[in-house]
Amino acid sequence: MRLSLMRRISQGVGLLLGLFGFTGIGVTHIIFPGLHCYACPLSVTICPIGLMQNLVIYGAVPYFWIGMIVAYGLAAGRGFCGWFCPFGMLNDLLSFNKTRISKSLSYSKFAVLVGTIVTAWAFADTMFCKLCPAASIEASIPYLLMGVAHVNRPFIIHMISLGVVLVGMLLIARFWCRYLCPMGAVLSLFNRVSFLHLKLDSSRCSRCNACAAACPMGLKPYEEYDSHNCIKCGKCTTACSLDALTLTFSPQRTS
Amino acid sequence: MMWRSALVTLALILLFSAVLIASTGDLKYVDSILDLTTSYYPQAVQLSSDPISGLTEPTYSGTPTYASMMLAGRSFALVLDRDGSNGKLYVDADESKVLSPVDWMQRLWDGSYVGSASFQLRASDGNGVRAYHLFLVWSPTTPTVIIYFRDNYQEGRIELGGVRYKIAIIDENSDGMFDDLEHDLLLIDLDRDGELLASSDSHEQYWLNAPFNIDGTVYAAASVSADGSKIVIDKSDAWVEPKVPLAVGFPAPDFSVVDADGEKLSLSSLEGKIVVLDFWASWCAPCLDELPYVEAIAKDYADRGVVVIGVDLDRDEGAFTGVVSYFGLTYRQVLDGADGKVSSLYRVSGIPMTYLIDRDGIIRGKGLRGDDLKQAIVSSLATVAHAPLAQESILSFAVSPVEIVLSPASTARFQLSIDNTSSHPADGIAVRLVEADGFSLDPTEADLEAVQPFSKGTLDLKLSSSPDVPIGTDEIALQVIYTYCIDISCFQIVDEVPLTVVVSKGVAPAATTTTRELPVWLLMSIVGGLVVVGIVLWRLAGVRLPLYVALSMAVIGSLTYGVILGQHEQAQGIAAVLCTSCVGIDEASGEAPSLSDSAISALAGLEKRIELIVFYAPWCHTCPYAEAMVKQMAERTGLLSYRFVNVDTNRDLAASSGVIRSKRMIVPAILCVDTGDVIFGIEDLEARLLKLLGGGS
Numbered sequence: 001m002r003l004s005l006m007r008r009i010s011q012g013v014g015l016l017l018g019l020f021g022f023t024g025i026g027v028t029h030i031i032f033p034g035l036h037c038y039a040c041p042l043s044v045t046i047c048p049i050g051l052m053q054n055l056v057i058y059g060a061v062p063y064f065w066i067g068m069i070v071a072y073g074l075a076a077g078r079g080f081c082g083w084f085c086p087f088g089m090l091n092d093l094l095s096f097n098k099t100r101i102s103k104s105l106s107y108s109k110f111a112v113l114v115g116t117i118v119t120a121w122a123f124a125d126t127m128f129c130k131l132c133p134a135a136s137i138e139a140s141i142p143y144l145l146m147g148v149a150h151v152n153r154p155f156i157i158h159m160i161s162l163g164v165v166l167v168g169m170l171l172i173a174r175f176w177c178r179y180l181c182p183m184g185a186v187l188s189l190f191n192r193v194s195f196l197h198l199k200l201d202s203s204r205c206s207r208c209n210a211c212a213a214a215c216p217m218g219l220k221p222y223e224e225y226d227s228h229n230c231i232k233c234g235k236c237t238t239a240c241s242l243d244a245l246t247l248t249f250s251p252q253r254t255s
Numbered sequence: 256m257m258w259r260s261a262l263v264t265l266a267l268i269l270l271f272s273a274v275l276i277a278s279t280g281d282l283k284y285v286d287s288i289l290d291l292t293t294s295y296y297p298q299a300v301q302l303s304s305d306p307i308s309g310l311t312e313p314t315y316s317g318t319p320t321y322a323s324m325m326l327a328g329r330s331f332a333l334v335l336d337r338d339g340s341n342g343k344l345y346v347d348a349d350e351s352k353v354l355s356p357v358d359w360m361q362r363l364w365d366g367s368y369v370g371s372a373s374f375q376l377r378a379s380d381g382n383g384v385r386a387y388h389l390f391l392v393w394s395p396t397t398p399t400v401i402i403y404f405r406d407n408y409q410e411g412r413i414e415l416g417g418v419r420y421k422i423a424i425i426d427e428n429s430d431g432m433f434d435d436l437e438h439d440l441l442l443i444d445l446d447r448d449g450e451l452l453a454s455s456d457s458h459e460q461y462w463l464n465a466p467f468n469i470d471g472t473v474y475a476a477a478s479v480s481a482d483g484s485k486i487v488i489d490k491s492d493a494w495v496e497p498k499v500p501l502a503v504g505f506p507a508p509d510f511s512v513v514d515a516d517g518e519k520l521s522l523s524s525l526e527g528k529i530v531v532l533d534f535w536a537s538w539c540a541p542c543l544d545e546l547p548y549v550e551a552i553a554k555d556y557a558d559r560g561v562v563v564i565g566v567d568l569d570r571d572e573g574a575f576t577g578v579v580s581y582f583g584l585t586y587r588q589v590l591d592g593a594d595g596k597v598s599s600l601y602r603v604s605g606i607p608m609t610y611l612i613d614r615d616g617i618i619r620g621k622g623l624r625g626d627d628l629k630q631a632i633v634s635s636l637a638t639v640a641h642a643p644l645a646q647e648s649i650l651s652f653a654v655s656p657v658e659i660v661l662s663p664a665s666t667a668r669f670q671l672s673i674d675n676t677s678s679h680p681a682d683g684i685a686v687r688l689v690e691a692d693g694f695s696l697d698p699t700e701a702d703l704e705a706v707q708p709f710s711k712g713t714l715d716l717k718l719s720s721s722p723d724v725p726i727g728t729d730e731i732a733l734q735v736i737y738t739y740c741i742d743i744s745c746f747q748i749v750d751e752v753p754l755t756v757v758v759s760k761g762v763a764p765a766a767t768t769t770t771r772e773l774p775v776w777l778l779m780s781i782v783g784g785l786v787v788v789g790i791v792l793w794r795l796a797g798v799r800l801p802l803y804v805a806l807s808m809a810v811i812g813s814l815t816y817g818v819i820l821g822q823h824e825q826a827q828g829i830a831a832v833l834c835t836s837c838v839g840i841d842e843a844s845g846e847a848p849s850l851s852d853s854a855i856s857a858l859a860g861l862e863k864r865i866e867l868i869v870f871y872a873p874w875c876h877t878c879p880y881a882e883a884m885v886k887q888m889a890e891r892t893g894l895l896s897y898r899f900v901n902v903d904t905n906r907d908l909a910a911s912s913g914v915i916r917s918k919r920m921i922v923p924a925i926l927c928v929d930t931g932d933v934i935f936g937i938e939d940l941e942a943r944l945l946k947l948l949g950g951g952s
Binding site for chain 2: 021024025026027028029031037038039041043045046047050051054057060061062063064065066067068070071074124125126129130131132135139140143148149150152153154155157158193251252253
């Protein structure tokens, strides 16, 4: 099966899991391996970043969270951004301008992650959620339609942040995933040990740059195949006519 | 021959006198309990999709789930045929393996269905069956659980000390057996008014294994037959004080104490005044909520002959003075925590608790709060009764080592593990030794601030013996006192933990050390260390295997321990409750609400009583505003009553009250009990609340 089709199906599964609440099963114990608001009326999973903030507020050692997140990281690292996350999928669909990534700016998502933790602790509130564009789409708008929410200042703030991020996505492919996503930051820590990973056979590589042109994250896969920014979408592997890049699922070995 | 006859005669005399001393009562089955009590201890069985073999099953319209319920040591099959939010319940009530349907008699306001069924319990000797009526409850919001509890009791009469009393026994743990005395209740009509008064602070209710005092003679149940048809009550060697009646209409028991200002205070000295006793404690949040209101009553009605006495159950004077100065309380206070003189006299088990005592010293109201209290004072006639919530221990204890071995004039270490298996935090845990000659705890009292829900705590303790302690094995006990709150009621629990102490000569100190479990933080640090080592090996030596092993250990260890601690439930709980400010649906307001003039006049126009329930979560930032608004409205009209329900600890009630949208509880939510209408959030709350009350446009 073509990789791109497999990925669309996998993203579809991610979206289905994200919206599985239509079956009426309610919230489960599963932490979602991506950025997906648990307040979403159809969500059956727990947002890892929302939960993380709550656990920071509670001040308990989050064993369950750590266990799940490390398991996800070990399995695919940021592969969930490329293959599963519904908000990543939205980024994907708006990926028109695959400009080169700014490496130094890409660390800003770690700043967002640290800021999320620090503000949760300092204000004892889920401050990130009030700005989160995924929550704008998945919570603010649905609850407005359900008559629970109202057009008020928090709603407008949500819409502004959503608007800004959408414009960013239109101008720069995967803008949110590249520079801002705190969940991407968490998963990126595992990118170099995750089972799902990109493998480069440098003997086959002609450094033609075709993979770089295809990379939605603006990486040069033939140089940065194990970058923390790689979302393992595999577009580079299809773009490469020499089969120098492959996506595999196995423990990573030091080449 | 003569000796033998004398022995037989003596034996016969003894036998007869035993029969004469002990009183026997025959009890008959009563098929409904609602005329006796409406409180109950629910039991639950979990439904699963695993079928029960051998059942003759009907054609189901939905998906069947199965459970087995134990009654009188036998297993009874329950099958719930669930079709969406509809469920049909079938039971095998007579062990025939043939299922018969249970008709739902009623649907409660919280959406749950109530049915009842009469089970046929076989006697243990296999001869005969007896009926056992049960309530069965199913709620579509907790679809995998069937709640059940007894709907029957055994009633009869018994002669004690020449007087015939009406008695009843209740199978309180609904297990179909009456011979487990510590779990079942005895009701005895001590005031001979023909009514059996069932409540946890009733003078007529006792656990079946507890002694009771009638006119100076102490009795206790000696035996009860498993089917509850026979009870033998005998005189007891134990001594217990008689329970004074605390019901409305009875004289309030007198007490004489020194109040917090060092002045003598007795109830009898206040004859001619209307007295309000308010039992509170610093650890009881609902009590603290009530204090400003009580203070207002004390001030407003002081010149009309109303005396308010606060009885604080705190053991710590600092906590007491802190609360008194914070709320600026001016009415008289009794610091009752140390000896519990007043609270034990009034058998206060759950607080907040109030007593309203009239000018003649007669109890006129119990458990009154807010406006109810005010109205009862004004009329001084109100007789609103309040059934206190059940209280029970939520902690379990283990002592390590099981036997503490020490020599005279020495010290041994031991560890007390405290396991909280409930969903409520246990606070202010204080441990001390129940007085025992020759032993002392060092220091005399140990404290643990709290044990969180589904968590464990440990205390390292030292037991010292005096030089003159006798050699041998001693049974002594630790007393553990702690508090916890459910919703708006708080309880102080006193538990005893037995200690077995072996005193022997010449025990080397080394033998007194205890085995200790490896603490979790150490294990976690080891795993964390392994991850670091793994990373170092990978970066320096290019070997990744140790890192994979360490990360896998981290995953398995963290997930397992997290699940043991119930963190998966906590995570689900967080996700299942949506606080409107949390994802930015509402804006949390730090300011207190203030009612507009039009709202105040609209409230004045209310014509009927309305009850509101405010659902909140302790961590919700918008909830205090909603609570304050409802409170303010209630202060403006006597017709509005309200209560606050914490959805974290009262999920079922919240879930079944319509405070739910797409399987999520949204807080703050305000439910109008009469209409079932709910409003969420705090945006434009005043207008929406008025509309909910029917007083606005």
